Amino acid sequence: MRGAAAAAKAVDAAPALLSVEGLSVAFDGEHGPVRVVDDVSFTVAPGETVAIVGESGSGKSVTSLSLMRLVDYAGGRIVGGRIRFKGRDGRERDLATPPAESLTDMRGNDIAMVFQEPMTSLNPVFTIGDQIAEAVMLHQGLDRKAARDEALRMLEKVRIPEPARLLDRHPHQLSGGMRQRVMIAMALSCRPSLLIADEPTTALDVTIQAQILRLIRLLQDEMGMGVIFITHDMGVVAEVADRVVVMWRGRKVEEGTVERIFQAPQHPYTKALLSAVPKLGALRGQDLPVRFPLLVVDDAKAEAAPPAPPPVQDTVRAADAPLLEVRDLTTRFDVRKGIFGSLKARVHAVEKVSFAVRPGETLALVGESGCGKSTTGRTIMGLQSATSGTIRFDGVDTATLDSNGQAKLKEKIQYIFQDPFASLNPRMTVGFSVAEPMLVHDYVPTSKPGLSRRRAVEERVAELLTQVGLKPEHARRYPHEFSGGQRQRICIARALACDPKLIIADEAVAALDVSIQAQIVNLLMELQAKRGLSYLFISHDMAVVERVSHRVAVMYLGQIVELGPRRAVFENPQHPYTRRLMAAVPIADPSRRTRDLRLLTGEIPSPIRSIGDEPAVQPLVPVGEDHFVARHAVGGDF
Amino acid sequence: MLKYLVGRIAGILPVLLVISVFVFGFVHLLPGDPARLVAGPDATQRDVELVRQDLGLDQPLWVQYGRFLGNAVQGEFGRSMKSKRPVSQEIGERFMPTLYLTVVAMVWATLAGLLIGVASATRRGRWQDHVGMVVAVSGIAFPSFWLGLLMIDLFSVKLGWLPTSGYGTWQHYVMPSLTLGLGVAAVMARFTRSAFIEIAREDYVRTARAKGVPARLVVWKHTLRNALIPIITMVGLQFGFLLGGSIVVETVFSWPGLGRLLVDSVNYRDYTVIQAEILLFSLEFIIINLLVDVLYALANPEIRYS
Known part of the structure; x- marks a missing residue:
């Protein structure tokens, strides 16, 4: 059922399992109802995978919640259209009209759903076994014992090691990847004919994501169900979808086979979205990082402006002494x-x-959760004290600095955090947040003579906001008035306030939509070109890292396993873990889809060790110019 | 779980010791000579010395503390200065009425509070919610002595259905427990409502709906089970306060409980009784805290295993 021909056949020949016609969903807003989904139509055939793609606010999640009428419990209501679903008995039902509560017999039975957040989607007070068995008991009328046996079979099906032991465990004892497997086991326990997966891998590490994607595909082939895959990640789309529905601002803007969408996108928004997607391997053969060739969709006209050729990022002053050692x-x-x-x-x-x-220079620290990349950044910043080792900034050992020197250091090293929503004080104006580092550090901006310090700081705030693409008058507003991307711009302006030399960007673009992410990456690179900034770019996203970095350090279990120039690491990875990490990244190109259905297993190991059990740290040995690798099996065991 | 329980109980002992030191020190920190206090204002110096020897007040402090602790463990607190009866007897007689009244009041108040809270939360913004919350706010605002007097006037004086005061049959419990529990029920209703609304937003509640769990079970199983965790703490606190004895309710209904004993003992400066009461109240709170922790662990597996 894969490939263009198969997908086309599925659409033409197979009678639709689900057909959504002119669906409109509204929520009550302050000024009357707001249409979040507007006149959306699509179909899903048995065995087919349809991806609904869009960014935040596109209405893709609301669409997915509407199909089972879960949206009714979240404050929304269907104001138009039909949701025709063919049940197992062959009867067709319109799910859009009956009261939401009357559909309980169908939910989890004919249609099942897997959600984005595995950490919060399982009930913390019930055991895994009880939670899976509950659906089985409800829909199949089995007794407790039989339902438990069925739960065990499902856990085996999702390839959980030692499933019998897991039955009596509680969710908090499992990792995110394991919990998502449990969610899938639960969703598939009644053999639904349609599975809706709402960003099922977004919260997971790439290697775990690859496992879950393969698992869903394998079970789909086994059980012949239709799958609706909601995602913002074009790489995931290219990996899993037969057909793609692109949503933008509550409307469907384009629909087609996955090959057609990627090769010949029609709608300007689809084109812009694809141009913003970081593609691993996009800079093959280039030594230096390059900005995204961005298409900008004009809000009013939805017309894409032609892209200017992106400049090459030749900013490293290699002859100078290192800024940070x-x-x-x-x-x-x-x-x-x-x-x-x-x-x-x-x-x-x-x-x-x-x-x-x-x-x-931009040095990227890449790795999966728990690899120590953030702790490294926090230790350099002084937010965490080091157990041993030296950190030299601008030639000075930071451990020898007095409190005055430490404060000065914090002025010259700035931090940008992952979550722009949590890292701005909601009660302070944007202008205050940007000015605060200058006030704390007693930093006097260079300005026209004769200005009072207050005026000088105000002017500086206005200048900073302009530099990050905002307007000076935004200084008087509060964070909740801004979007996620704008807030990250504010955080960048704040980081730039005291004219730092080094910025530690800790997953600074991870929480943003792809188009916004590309803009912020470009902004960071532009600022680097203008101001000669150095970045320590902490990220889990290999494709973004390929875009921004001059050199890359791959971390695994607290150690650097490979360090080298970007091109060498990406085109000639030496350490088995680097290769595994890269193989796990979904490629935003359906023609390069991995047909390998071999299931990957294995968890990211824990860095917690008993006392006296010190990990072996191998020195990095050179394998090429400026390219080093640790010659040991850490992370290579797969 | 057993390990957790043993750990919690072991943690109580040091707390009890510290409290006993304070209670012991209480008499010695008072202005004046305790021996003279006991002997009375008319006693001669000789009498005072006799009392001092009799009470062991001439011994070194640590010996006195040791004896105090030994006696306290056996429930022996000396005699009341007012009635000259053993303190343990005075308190023992008053404790059970207060305990019974508290339990009856807590049971109905908790159940009513939970029901009103859940009913309000699941019908949030509709008329049932507004009615529930108006009742709850009135319950908090309404003075209990006034409610008690109104009820006596109606049910005892006018209708003659219930006894006006006293202690003995189940009819005696009706009005005092209603009066005592009203405030608790109101607080519980508000608290349950907000806890429930918060939990109802959680992803796992949506998961429960997505697998076809009927609304009734979504509310009473998936949501309430999690909302119970903060509610348990609240019940424990309220229970502890009520166990101290309600002075107002016991006075209005002439209930022979601890609250009135406390007022009397403070009025007469009956230090031995006060001493025993402080120890009793501390012990009550510690035991309730322990119960809360155990219930907490039962409700929340994350605590059970860490």
Whole structure:
């Protein structure tokens, strides 16, 4: 059922399992009802995968919630259209009209759903076994014992190791990837004919994402169900979809087979979206990073402006002394337990990490959750104290600095956090947030003579806001008036306030929509070209890293396993973990889809070790010009 | 779970010791000579010395504390200065009426509060919610002595259905427990409503709906089970306060409980009784806290295992 021909056949020949006709959904807003989904139509055939793609606010999630009428419980209501669904008995039903409560016999039975957040989607007070068995008991009328056996079979089906032991566990004892497997087991326990997966892998690490995507595809082939895949990730779309529905501002703007959408997008928004998607391998053969060739969709006309050729990022001043030098940095956390808080174990977050960042350079720290990349950044910033090792900034060992020097250091190293919603104080104006570092550090902006300090700071705030693409009058507004991308711009303006030399960007674009993400990446690169900034770019996203970085350090379990120029690491990866990480990244190109259905398993191991059990750290050995790799099996065991 | 329980109980002992030191020190921190206080204002110096020897007040402090602790463990607190009866007897007689009244009041108030709270939360913004919350706010605002007097006037004086005051049959419990529980029920209703609304927004409630769980079970199983976790804490706190004895309710209904004993003992400066009461109230709170923790762990597996 894969490929263009198969998809076309599915549409023509197979009678539709689900057909949505002119669906409109409204929510009550302050000024009357707001249409969040407007006249959306599409069909899903048995065995077919339809991806609904869009960014935040496109209405894709609301559409998915409407199909089972879950939207009624979230404050929305269907104001138009039909949702025709063919049940197992062959009868067709319109799900849009009956009261939401009357559909319980169908939910979880004919249509099932998997949600984005595995960490919060399972009920914390019930065991895994009970939660899976509940649906089976409700819909199949089995008794407790039989339902439990069925739950066990489902856990085996989603390839959970030692499923029998898992039945009596509670959700908090499982990792995110495991929980998502449990969610899938639960969703498929009644063999639904349609599975709706709403961003099922967005919260997961790439290697875990690859496992879950393959699992869903395998089970789909086994059970012959239709799948609706809601996602913002074009890489995932290219990997899984037969057909694609592109949504923008509550409307369907384009629909087609996955090949057609990727090769010949028609609507300007689809074109813009595709231009913003970071594609792993896009810079093959180039030494230096390059900005995204961005198409901009004009809000009013939905017309794309032609892209200017993106400039090459040749900013590294290699002859100068390194700005930041980290040597044998180790950060460990003690795990204490019991009444007397005795030391039970240690988290080996960062182990003997060494690297340097040159002026004007972007060094990327990449790795999956728990690899120690954020702790490294926080330790450099002084938010976390190092267990051992040295950090030299501008030639000075930071450990030797007095409190005055430490404060000065914090002025010259700035941090941008992942979540722009949480990192701005909602009670302070944007102008205050941007000015605050200058006030804290007693920083006097250089300005026209004769200005009072207050006026000078105000002018500087206006100038900073302009530089990050906002307007000076935005200074008087509050954070809730801005979108996620705008807030991240404000955070960048704040980071730039005291004229820093190094910016640590910790997953700074991870929470943003792709088009916004591309804009912010371009902004960071533009600022680097203008001001000669250095970046320590902490990220889990290999494709974004390929865009921005001059050099890359791959971290795994607290250690750097590979370090080298971007091109060398991406085109000639030496460490098995680097290769595994890259293989797991979904490629936004359906013609390069991995047909390999071999299931990947394995968890990301924990950096918690018992006392005295120190991890072995191998030195990095050169394998090419400026390219180093750790010669040991850490992370290569797969 | 057993390990958790043993750990919690072991943690109580040091707390109890600290409290006992305070209670012991209480008499010695009072202005004046305790021996003279006990002997009375008319006693001669000789009498005072006799009392001092009799009470062991001439011994070193740590010996006195040791004896106090030993006696306290056996429930022996000396005699009341007012009635000259053993303190344990005075308190023992008053404790059970207060405990019974508290339990009856807490049971109805908790159940009513939960029902009103859940009913309001599931019909949020509709008339049932507004009615429920108006009742709850009135319950908090209404003075309990006034309610008690109104009820006596109606049910005892006018209708003659219930006894005006006293303690003994089940009829005696009706009005005092209603009066005592009203405020608790109101607080519980508001608290349950907000806890429930918060939990109802959680992703796992949506998951429950998505797998076809009927509305009734979504409310009473998936949502309430999680909302219970903060509610348990609230019930424990309220229970502890009521166990101290309600002075107002006990006075209005002439209920022979701890609240009135406390007022009397403070009025007469009956220090031995006050001492025992402080120890009793502390012990009550500690035991309730322990119960809350156990219930908490039963309701919340994350606490059970960490």
